[in-house]
Amino acid sequence: MKKQISTIVSIVLIIIIAIFALMNFESVEVNFGFASFQVPLVLLILICLLIGALIIFLFSSTQNVKKNRQYKQLESDSQQKQDELNQQISKLNDNLKAVETRLKNSSGKQELGSRDQQISDLEDEIAKLTDKLSSQK
Template sequence: MCILKKQVTTIISIILIILIAVFAMLNLEKVDVSFGFTSVEMPLVLLILVCLLIGALIIFLFSSTQNIRQNREYKELQNQSDERQQELTDQINHLQDSLKALETRLKNSSGKQEIGAKDQQISDLESEIEKLTDKLSSQK
């Protein structure tokens, strides 16, 4: 798409240059040009070309300043994006560290729960053994 746009721009530019050259060649007579403080006689072709060059220079300067402004804005947005991405990366790392700590605490607490449950089972079995021992003793 970009290549086609460049080709169209080039073709239009060439056509405009040819039209300006033909127009200039049709106007070869000399004219008086007044600058306010002085007056100069020059061929109309030269006057047209000078005015065309001045106009092209003005357009170039305006487009250059606009490009510089856009590049500056792009860099600022890129820096903001990089900073935000770094903040998000730091938050992700912090959350991952917190998750690891919570997983470790969960493993430790579940291990303690298992030990507590086994201790309870042992206590229950010991109490059953005592009951059975008491029963046996009472039957003798």
């Protein structure tokens, strides 16, 4: 929408300038200090308009170049940060796997310890029962 409005305003301004230039056909003397020329006023208006447009174009071009450099720098910084975060995530995932493995080993050892305790309890009961059996004979 903004571009359309700017295009319409530009066209209207060009039409106004063209009408103004066509109304001024007489020649004028232009003095540059070291030389003076007779130039039709229409040509002088159009040349001044062209010079002004070129100046505006150059200023806007330099601004666009600066913005593009900033954008590329920010994009590079962003990519670098993403890479660092991905590395941190990878390290954290590796640490998580290591902790899970330790936890499984730890719980496995606990289970083995409780099973060993159950086995020793059962051996004790077996020993008691065999004692009872041998005493009963």
